[in-house]
Structure formats: structure tokens, C-alpha cells
Amino acid sequence: MSDSSRDTAEGAGWGAAERGxxxxxxxxxxxxxxxxxxxxxxxxxxxxxxxxxxxxxxxxxxxxxxxxxxxxxxxxxxxxxxxxxxxxxxxxxxxxxxxxxxxxxxxxxxxxxxxxxxxxxxxxxxxxxxxxxxxxxxxxxxxxxxxxxxxxxxxxxxxxxxxxxxxxxxxxxxxxxxxxxxxxxxxxxxxxxxxxxxxxxxxxxxxxxxxxxxxxxxxxxxxxxxxxxxxxxxxxxxxxxxxxxxxxxxxxxxxxxxxxxxxxxxxxxxxxxxxxxxxxxxxxxxxxxxxxxxxxxxxxxxxxxxxxxxxxxxxxxxxxxxxxxxxxxxxxxxxxMHATHTIPRVSVAGVTEDDFRCYPLRGDSLAFYSGLYGRRLRLRRFFTLTQDEATAVVTERLGVRPGRAPATAARVTRRTRLVAGLLGTGRRPDRRRRFRLPVRKLYTQVFSPGSATYxxxxxxxxxxxxxxxxxxxxxxxxxxxxxxxxxxxxxxxxxxxxxx
Missing domain, CATH: 3.60.21.10 (Metallo-dependent phosphatases)
Structure with a gap:
């Protein structure tokens, strides 16, 4: 059986792979x-x-x-x-x-x-x-x-x-x-x-x-x-x-x-x-x-x-x-694709983050959107996150185990935190913010429908x-x-x- 996105970045489809x-x-x-x-x-x-x-x-x-x-x-x-x-x-x-x-x-x-x-x-x-x-x-x-x-x-x-x-x-x-x-x-x-x-x-x-x-x-x-x-x-x-x-x-x-x-x-x-x-x-x-x-x-x-x-x-x-x-x-x-990185840490009806499964993984979703908006806004150096950077910042913000072990150690920086926040990455429910933008709703209704790539x-x-x-x-x-x-x-x- 081939690798999945939970095994390797190549299993998720990243890299210079042969087109289907x-x-x-x-x-x-x-x-x-x-x-x-x-x-x-x-x-x-x-x-x-x-x-x-x-x-x-x-x-x-x-x-x-x-x-x-x-x-x-x-x-x-x-x-x-x-x-x-x-x-x-x-x-x-x-x-x-x-x-x-x-x-x-x-x-x-x-x-x-x-x-x-x-x-x-x-x-x-x-x-x-x-x-x-x-x-x-x-x-x-x-x-x-x-x-x-x-x-x-x-x-x-x-x-x-x-x-x-x-x-x-x-x-x-x-x-x-x-x-x-x-x-x-x-x-x-x-x-x-x-x-x-x-x-x-x-x-x-x-x-x-x-x-x-x-x-x-x-x-x-x-x-x-x-x-x-x-x-x-x-x-x-x-x-x-x-x-x-x-x-x-x-x-x-x-x-x-x-x-x-x-x-x-x-x-x-x-x-x-x-x-x-x-x-x-x-x-x-x-x-x-x-x-x-x-x-x-x-x-x-x-x-x-x-x-x-x-x-x-x-x-x-x-x-x-x-x-x-x-x-x-x-x-x-x-x-x-509707984003998954906007899903907050799961705690609903007795289901915890350890029980929950999603595809794409949140880190892959954030990496996909960061690259997309980096290209569209012509701000690639600022917006684009590697898969390992995206996984690391999602793990930090949600306090969860990474969906896939990173290939390289990625440091969470001010830039990666800012990009993750701008792109609607979920947060732990115990983290309070005085001002909360409706980013998840915007992603579902506006940003995700405009995300089709070929x-x-x-x-x-x-x-x-x-x-x-x-x-x-x-x-x-x-x-x-x-x-x-x-x-x-x-x-x-x-x-x-x-x-x-």
C-alpha cells in the first residue's frame, strides 16, 4: 500500500511527482x-x-x-x-x-x-x-x-x-x-x-x-x-x-x-x-x-x-x-477544497482531537492556502509556508500532535504565526482573543470557493x-x-x- 499524507509529504502529493x-x-x-x-x-x-x-x-x-x-x-x-x-x-x-x-x-x-x-x-x-x-x-x-x-x-x-x-x-x-x-x-x-x-x-x-x-x-x-x-x-x-x-x-x-x-x-x-x-x-x-x-x-x-x-x-x-x-x-x-486548517481543536459530543480525523491534514491545508495566496497577492516570500512550517504552526496553535512527522525541524516564527492567523488557522478553545475576525466563515463562503487550482x-x-x-x-x-x-x-x- 502506498504512503498516505500521514506518512510522508510525497504521500500527500507534494514534490516534483509525475502527473496523473x-x-x-x-x-x-x-x-x-x-x-x-x-x-x-x-x-x-x-x-x-x-x-x-x-x-x-x-x-x-x-x-x-x-x-x-x-x-x-x-x-x-x-x-x-x-x-x-x-x-x-x-x-x-x-x-x-x-x-x-x-x-x-x-x-x-x-x-x-x-x-x-x-x-x-x-x-x-x-x-x-x-x-x-x-x-x-x-x-x-x-x-x-x-x-x-x-x-x-x-x-x-x-x-x-x-x-x-x-x-x-x-x-x-x-x-x-x-x-x-x-x-x-x-x-x-x-x-x-x-x-x-x-x-x-x-x-x-x-x-x-x-x-x-x-x-x-x-x-x-x-x-x-x-x-x-x-x-x-x-x-x-x-x-x-x-x-x-x-x-x-x-x-x-x-x-x-x-x-x-x-x-x-x-x-x-x-x-x-x-x-x-x-x-x-x-x-x-x-x-x-x-x-x-x-x-x-x-x-x-x-x-x-x-x-x-x-x-x-x-x-x-x-x-x-x-x-x-x-x-x-x-x-x-x-x-x-474547503480548508481544514480553519477547524479549531475538536471537542464536541465527547469527541476529542485524538478521536477526530480529517483530510487534508490541517498542515497540508495551510500550506496549500499559503502558497495559493502568496501567488495571487504576489507576496510569495511572506505568505508561502513549507509543509513542515505549516504543520509546526498548526501544532503550536491547536496544541495537538502533528498529523505527520516533519521531515525537517521547522521553527515557528513571528511570520509563520502571522500567516497562520491571517489564513484562519484554528485555535485552542481555551485561548481568548478580545477581537475575533470571522475568518472561518469567510474561508467557507469566500476564500475556499476561490481556491480551485489546476x-x-x-x-x-x-x-x-x-x-x-x-x-x-x-x-x-x-x-x-x-x-x-x-x-x-x-x-x-x-x-x-x-x-x-
Whole structure:
């Protein structure tokens, strides 16, 4: 097995390594999506409109569910497969920017996933707004050689055109919804409707041609709607749709309670992680209760909850009533990298820093961003930190053990401390500051979306889950963009989850 980022800097993708073969897969004309472009931000405005004038997602989702039921989808929204008691599947989160970082994941994914029974895309299948005509280069082409079915749950970006593209691709070419009645003038709903982004009338004209890239019988999958359950071997996988704002409507909440009953072990896949960046986000259900209430109920037998939306890997083993539930963030499937060096020292729900895992390591994340902003601001000598310098200053600020033993002893200087602070490196919770800039929030909302680069290391990842009647082995595999990690994708984290 090849070195991981926890072993060596080369295992993380640093150094003068040979570039991977993924570049041969990338289309000749590739869009380099800019999240700082006014055009992109304007197209993706529906999330802001929903937060200001009311979120119509639940009502629209219910209409999609009713349409699928009328078309013959199972009332319980359960896909019943014939998988054996021992099988494997993949989980890939936040994939579809359609550029080099997404395609860099493909060679390792095909190698590690060649014997898997299916894959699940966890959130944000297509950026920026889920258009049907973007599926060609951002879904069908990258996964054309994956031989098994692919199921998906939508993320907020898939909802920016009312989920039309997603439903056409994953739900038996569902026809467009009829328009809703006009809202009363001068109401919030009326203002929202005036500004609401909608799909082009001719969107999807290239979809039939794109489907030919994944047309083999063994690749086909039809799911009951944007939320579903899959019975596979001894396991039930439950996928929920958290819409534009990371919440669940009452109808889906009632379904989730019903489908979670019974003794079968379960894994939740959600568009919004329940634990992320050292914080608990239980995910509210309209009418009362939370998704995490359902996950924690021992009668429901959830063993893990995997969420996308945040573009890195994190794992929190939370003790609940004498058992451990693995809460995982798995959003590193292709989109820009969300920083991990901004995560403070972890202490949440009994999970300490010693229990917590993330990829990329915080030191690698800080080194990546210091180099990026050194280049952009033309201040390389000031901003750029070596991997060992970044690891040393993160270790000092958080008071934690380094994720990787440094190759050379690096001294923490005033400059490295200042750069780490400017770039939002987390601090110990017991360290007080009179003035606190909202750097973590800025990194998530502004700096990270502008961090896409097109040369390794990319710090992407995917999950392989190996299921037996007794346990699930979950492994996080890295994709750096270098040839060495394509040939033998390193394991950045591994945990065995009992099903008993």
C-alpha cells in the first residue's frame, strides 16, 4: 500500500511527482468555474432568495414526489436490490465542477471501485446550478467507465433550477413540473418569483447524446425520487434531500421516521453533514424534531451518517447510549477544497482531537492556502509556508500532535504565526482573543470557493465501504492528481463499524 499524507509529504502529493493520466480524460474544452464571477453568483442566487423570502423547496419536493408516485414509483421509496451479504459500494460527494480536479478522482475510483456493486453521489452532483446540459461533461463522461449503477441525492446546487436536471437524469426522465399558481402581488413569495432563477426552456437538448456515455444495462439505475432508501445485503442505506437551506420538510420527515424503523442496520447519506468543523448541526425537520434525533434513536439502528456539502473529509465517532455512530463528512469528490486548517481543536459530543480525523491534514491545508495566496497577492516570500512550517504552526496553535512527522525541524516564527492567523488557522478553545475576525466563515463562503487550482496536489477523496453481515469497513481514499496515487490510491482513514 502506498504512503498516505500521514506518512510522508510525497504521500500527500507534494514534490516534483509525475502527473496523473487523468488529463487524458478531461474534455478538450473545459469550463474553469469561477465562484468569484458575478455571472456565476447571479445564476446561483436562489439560495439567498429562499433565505430572504421563504424557502419553496419543500413544496416543490412534494410535487416531485407526487409526480413520481403517479408514474409508479414505490410508495415507500425503497430500492430493493439483490446484493449478497458481502458486497462493496462507493460514496463520492460534491463532484460536478467538470474540471481537472473532478477528473483526477476518476482513475483511483475506477481502480478501487472495479468490484463494487454501486455508487452513491452525496450532494451537489452538478455545479453551478444543476443544469441538465451540464450532465454530459460533469457526470456521464467522468463516470463512463464505472460499470455499476450510480444513485444520488441532490445538494443545494442541484436545486438552483428546481431540481429539473437531477430528476431527468436519476428519476426515469421525469417530465417538468407544471408552473405553480401566481403568488399574491407585493408578498415575499411574489418578490421571490420575480427574481427566481429558472432553467432555460431548451435546457437538456444534449442530454440524449450524453446518456450514450453510460448506456450499458449494468450501469442503469432508477430511483424513486430525490430521497430514497436502498436495501442492499444486510444493510439499508437511507438518502435524504436537504434542499436549498439544509432542512427537511414535514412530508420527508414523516417518511424518514417510517423508513428508519426496523432492526436492519442503517447508514444515512445526507446533503448536509450532521457534525462538521467541530460543530453539531442536527438538521431541523419542519414541524419539529431533527434528523439527528432519528439517527440517535437506538431502535433505528443507524451506525453511520455520511454528509456532503463541505468539500473535504472529516470523521467524528460519537458515543450514543453505549454505542458509537460514525459521523462522516465526505465532500471531496471533485469541487474546490474547503480548508481544514480553519477547524479549531475538536471537542464536541465527547469527541476529542485524538478521536477526530480529517483530510487534508490541517498542515497540508495551510500550506496549500499559503502558497495559493502568496501567488495571487504576489507576496510569495511572506505568505508561502513549507509543509513542515505549516504543520509546526498548526501544532503550536491547536496544541495537538502533528498529523505527520516533519521531515525537517521547522521553527515557528513571528511570520509563520502571522500567516497562520491571517489564513484562519484554528485555535485552542481555551485561548481568548478580545477581537475575533470571522475568518472561518469567510474561508467557507469566500476564500475556499476561490481556491480551485489546476495542478496537484488536489486533496480529493472518495469512500469505499465493504459490507459483511457483521461489520462495515469504511476507507477514505485520496486522489492527489499525481500518478503514484492513481496507481495505488492511499488510504487516509479507515474504520470498522460493527453491525451487531
Amino acid at each position: 493520466t487523468y488529463r487524458a480524460l478531461v474534455p478538450a474544452r473545459t469550463e474553469q468555474l469561477s465562484w468569484l464571477s458575478p455571472k456565476t453568483l447571479w445564476a446561483a442566487r436562489n439560495g439567498v432568495l429562499a433565505s430572504l423570502f421563504g424557502d419553496p423547496t419543500g413544496r416543490t419536493r412534494a410535487r416531485w414526489a407526487a409526480q413520481r408516485a403517479a408514474a409508479g414509483a414505490p410508495a415507500d421509496k425503497v430500492v430493493r436490490r439483490d446484493d449478497p451479504d458481502r458486497f462493496s459500494f462507493l460514496v463520492i460527494g460534491d463532484t460536478g465542477e467538470g474540471d481537472e480536479p473532478q477528473y483526477a478522482v476518476v482513475p483511483g475510483l475506477l481502480k478501487e471501485g472495479r468490484d463494487t456493486r454501486f455508487a452513491v453521489l452525496a450532494s451537489d452532483v452538478i455545479y453551478p446550478v444543476g443544469s441538465a446540459d451540464d450532465y454530459g461533461d460533469k457526470f456521464f463522461r467522468p463516470y463512463r467507465d464505472y460499470p455499476a449503477p450510480i444513485y444520488a441525492i441532490p445538494g443545494n446546487h442541484d436545486w438552483y433550477e428546481d431540481l429539473g436536471g437531477f430528476m431527468r437524469v436519476f428519476c426515469d426522465d421525469a417530465p417538468p413540473l407544471p408552473p405553480e399558481p401566481a403568488a399574491r402581488p407585493l408578498t415575499g413569495a411574489w418578490l421571490r418569483s420575480l427574481l427566481w432563477h429558472r432553467a432555460r426552456p431548451d435546457d437538456g437538448r444534449h442530454l440524449d447524446e450524453a446518456r450514450k456515455l453510460r448506456s450499458a444495462p449494468g450501469q442503469q439505475a432508477v430511483q424513486p425520487g430525490p430521497y430514497w432508501a436502498i436495501d442492499a445485503g444486510p444493510l439499508r442505506i437511507v438518502g435524504i434531500d436537504t434542499g436549498l437551506l439544509g432542512t427537511v420538510d414535514a412530508e420527508q420527515g414523516a417518511w424518514l421516521r417510517e423508513v428508519s424503523r426496523g432492526p436492519r442496520p442503517k447508514i444515512l447519506v445526507t446533503g448536509s453533514p450532521l457534525y462538521v468543523d467541530g460543530e453539531h448541526h442536527p438538521c431541523a425537520i419542519e414541524g419539529g424534531g431533527t434528523v439527528d434525533d432519528i439517527v440517535r434513536d437506538p431502535a433505528h439502528r443507524y451506525v453511520a451518517a455520511i454528509g456532503g456539502d463541505i468539500h473535504n473529509y472529516q470523521r467524528y465517532p460519537v458515543e450514543v447510549g453505549g454505542r458509537t455512530i460514525q459521523y462522516v463528512v465526505a465532500g471531496g469528490g471533485g469541487a474546490f 495542478s496537484p496536489p488536489f486533496f480529493k477523496c472518495f469512500l469505499r465501504l465493504d459490507v459483511t453481515p457483521d461489520a462495515v469497513r469504511l476507507r477514505c481514499h485520496a486522489a492527489t492528481g499525481n500518478r503514484a496515487q492513481e496507481v495505488d490510491p492511499p488510504v487516509e482513514d479507515e474504520v470498522t463499524i460493527p453491525l451487531g
